[in-house]
Amino acid sequence: MRLSGEVCREVRALIASRLGLDFPESRQADLERGLLRALRASSIPAPEAYLTWLAALPDESPEWRRLAGHLTVGETYFFRDRALFEALEGEVLPSLIQVRRSEGVPRLRLWSAGCATGEEPYSLAILLDRLLPDRTDWAVTILATDINPVALEAARRAIYREWSFRETPQWVRDRYFHRRGAETFEVDPGIRRMITVVPLNLAEDGYPSVVTNTTAMDLILCRNVLMYFTREAQRATVARLQRALVSGGWLAVSPAEASAELFRPLAPVSFPGAILYRTDHAYVVPPLPSWQADTGLPDSPAPLLSVPISSDLVTPPSPVTSSLEEQAEALPHTGTDLPRARALADQGKLEEARELCEAALARDRLDPETHLLLAAICQERGEIPAALEALRRAIYLAPDSAPAHFLLGSLLLRQGQQRRGRRSLETVVHLLSGVPRDEVLPGGDGLTASRLLETARAYLELRG
Numbered sequence: 001m002r003l004s005g006e007v008c009r010e011v012r013a014l015i016a017s018r019l020g021l022d023f024p025e026s027r028q029a030d031l032e033r034g035l036l037r038a039l040r041a042s043s044i045p046a047p048e049a050y051l052t053w054l055a056a057l058p059d060e061s062p063e064w065r066r067l068a069g070h071l072t073v074g075e076t077y078f079f080r081d082r083a084l085f086e087a088l089e090g091e092v093l094p095s096l097i098q099v100r101r102s103e104g105v106p107r108l109r110l111w112s113a114g115c116a117t118g119e120e121p122y123s124l125a126i127l128l129d130r131l132l133p134d135r136t137d138w139a140v141t142i143l144a145t146d147i148n149p150v151a152l153e154a155a156r157r158a159i160y161r162e163w164s165f166r167e168t169p170q171w172v173r174d175r176y177f178h179r180r181g182a183e184t185f186e187v188d189p190g191i192r193r194m195i196t197v198v199p200l201n202l203a204e205d206g207y208p209s210v211v212t213n214t215t216a217m218d219l220i221l222c223r224n225v226l227m228y229f230t231r232e233a234q235r236a237t238v239a240r241l242q243r244a245l246v247s248g249g250w251l252a253v254s255p256a257e258a259s260a261e262l263f264r265p266l267a268p269v270s271f272p273g274a275i276l277y278r279t280d281h282a283y284v285v286p287p288l289p290s291w292q293a294d295t296g297l298p299d300s301p302a303p304l305l306s307v308p309i310s311s312d313l314v315t316p317p318s319p320v321t322s323s324l325e326e327q328a329e330a331l332p333h334t335g336t337d338l339p340r341a342r343a344l345a346d347q348g349k350l351e352e353a354r355e356l357c358e359a360a361l362a363r364d365r366l367d368p369e370t371h372l373l374l375a376a377i378c379q380e381r382g383e384i385p386a387a388l389e390a391l392r393r394a395i396y397l398a399p400d401s402a403p404a405h406f407l408l409g410s411l412l413l414r415q416g417q418q419r420r421g422r423r424s425l426e427t428v429v430h431l432l433s434g435v436p437r438d439e440v441l442p443g444g445d446g447l448t449a450s451r452l453l454e455t456a457r458a459y460l461e462l463r464g
C-alpha cells in the first residue's frame, strides 16, 4: 500500500490520537504494511475508503482494537529481562510482602499493562507462587491487559510454544507447565487462575477506575509499550498509571524506556541492570514483626533466577506528596463521605475507605452509589461474596446503573460464570446505547458513557 503525503499525515494523526501509536517517517514502511494487513482483513476493498470509514468510527469501535493488532509488535517471552525479574524477586516483591504482612493486610495487586500473549503476567504469578508459601491466605490480583484481542485470547488459552521459554530456566517449565503436544505447553491451572485477562487501551482515559479494577496497584509492569507511543501519549499514559499506584507502589518499564524526566514525580530506584520507578515512600525494608517468627512459614525460597540483590544498592527517592492523599485529607467530612471514600479507595487505603462506606450506609442504607463503591472496594480486597452482595443491593436500588452491571459482569466472568457475566455486560451495552457519549455516569468513578460502553463491548468480544 502506498499512501500519498497528505493521506499519510492524516492517518498518522488519527492513529496517534486513537491508539497513542507513533509512526515517524522512519517507520513509514511498518505503517503501510500494518494498514495493508488490516485492509485485507476488512471487507472494504480500497485503501482510501477504508481510511475514510475508519476515521468516521468512534474510538470505541472494535475495528480500532483490531487495527492496533496489525500495527503493533507482540514480541514477548517468559521472564523477559532477567535483571528486572531478579530485582522483583529479590527486592521489590519481598519488600511489598513484608510491609503487607506487618500491616496484617495480606493483599497484593499487580498489573501487566500491555501484556501481549500473557508471558509477562504468568511470570509474575510464578514469582508470587514462590514468594508466598501461604498464598491461599492472600488476596492476589494480577491484572493482564492489552488492546489486541487476538493476543488476549492467546493469554487466556495459556498454551505456549518453545520460543516463549527462550530465557526461562528449565525447571520453571517442568514445575509450572504441562506438556500438551510435541512442542506445546500449558500453564498449570493454579497459576492460570491467578491472572485476570481483560482488554484495555492505554491511550484512552478510562483508567484508573475502581469500576475497571485499575486502581490501588502495588506494582505495574508496562514494558516495551510506551516506546511505540507519541510523546504526548506517553505523558498521558504515565500520568494515569501513576494515579493507579498506591503510595509506595512501583512502576517497571523496559531499560530502553527509562527516563527520569518522563516518569517524574516517580523516583527512579536502581537495581543491578534494572531501574524501577516508585511513588512517594522512601525505600525502607521494615523490620520483621515479632509475630511473624511464629507463623511456621517456611523460609523464603532460593531465588528463582540468581542471587538476591543487596538492598543498599537502592537509592531512596526524595519524598513527594501524593496529590490524591492531599485530596482525601482536604475533603470535608460531609453527610455521605462518598468522595472521601472514593479518594481513599483510589490510593489503596481500602480498609479506611470501606469503613467510611459502612458509616455512610449506617446513615443512609438506600444510597446505591455507596453500595457500588463498597462493592468495588470489596473486590479490590479480594472479598468476592461481600462484593456480590453489595452489588445486589446497588442494582436493586438503581436497576439502570450501568457501572453496577459492569462490575457485576466482570466479577462473574472472573469467577468463571461466563453466561451470567456476559448477560450483565449485555445489559450495560443495552443501558448505554442511547446515552450521550460524554455523559459522566453516576457511581462510575469519572467514566463516561462511551468509555464504559466501549469497555463492555471489548469484554464481550473476547471469548471465554
Ligand SMILES: C[S@@+](CC[C@H](N)C(=O)[O-])C[C@H]1O[C@@H](n2cnc3c(N)ncnc32)[C@H](O)[C@@H]1O
Binding pocket: 019, 020, 021, 068, 069, 072, 073, 074, 075, 076, 077, 080, 113, 114, 115, 116, 117, 120, 145, 146, 147, 148, 151, 200, 201, 202, 203, 222, 223, 224, 225, 228
Ligand atoms: C512488545 S509487546 C510487550 C509485551 C510485554 N509487556 C513484554 O515486554 O514482553 C507490546 C504490546 O503493547 C500492546 N499495545 C500497543 N498499543 C497499546 C495500547 N494503546 N493499549 C494497550 N496495549 C497496547 C500491543 O498490543 C502489544 O501486545
